[in-house]
Amino acid sequence: MGFSTRGFSDDEDVELHLHPHWWTFAKPAVIIALGLIFAWMSGRIATTSEWYESVLQTASLALALLGLLRLVARFVSWRTTHFVITTHRVIYQKGFLGRQRLEIPLQRVNNVMFEQSFFERLVNSGDVIVESGGDDREVRFDNTRDPEQVQARIQRAVRALG
Numbered sequence: 623m624g625f626s627t628r629g630f631s632d633d634e635d636v637e638l639h640l641h642p643h644w645w646t647f648a649k650p651a652v653i654i655a656l657g658l659i660f661a662w663m664s665g666r667i668a669t670t671s672e673w674y675e676s677v678l679q680t681a682s683l684a685l686a687l688l689g690l691l692r693l694v695a696r697f698v699s700w701r702t703t704h705f706v707i708t709t710h711r712v713i714y715q716k717g718f719l720g721r722q723r724l725e726i727p728l729q730r731v732n733n734v735m736f737e738q739s740f741f742e743r744l745v746n747s748g749d750v751i752v753e754s755g756g757d758d759r760e761v762r763f764d765n766t767r768d769p770e771q772v773q774a775r776i777q778r779a780v781r782a783l784g
Contacts, residue, residue, distance in 0.1 A: 634710045639707075640766065664679040705772075710728055728776075728780050
């Protein structure tokens with residue numbers, strides 16, 4: 623499912639459109655790799671055809687399959703999660719079967735911050751925090767690619783309205 627611009631006004635343009643950071647796929651990929659490595663090792667180490675050796679190999683392959691299923695689920699989630707900055711608003715949309723959409727008009731944005739741990743700095747990922755007036759107060763967009771650039775783009779868009 624793509625991102626719909628149906629509700630946009632004629633003078634509204636997309637400034638930035640992102641999906642979550644690729645780091646989302648790291649854990650399932652590691653689970654798949656470990657499962658395949660364990661299955662290969664259990665087949666190489668087995669000297670007899672005892673039942674527990676085949677159980678170990680089957681369990682390792684099941685672990686790899688579980689990782690693959692998780693990878694597919696993460697891909698669907700990644701593909702259907704959108705972080706969009708337009709000339710009028712910040713939009714966060716997610717969902718495959720059901721959909722959630724949060725919109726913050728740029729006029730209501732009071733402050734934009736980002737947070738990165740040491741590891742997140744290495745992979746250029748982090749959280750973008752948008753403080754707005756009204757009931758929302760503070761909205762955190764997790765796992766954002768290049769949060770420093772996102773912060774700068776939102777601040778430029780807010781200043782352009784000014």
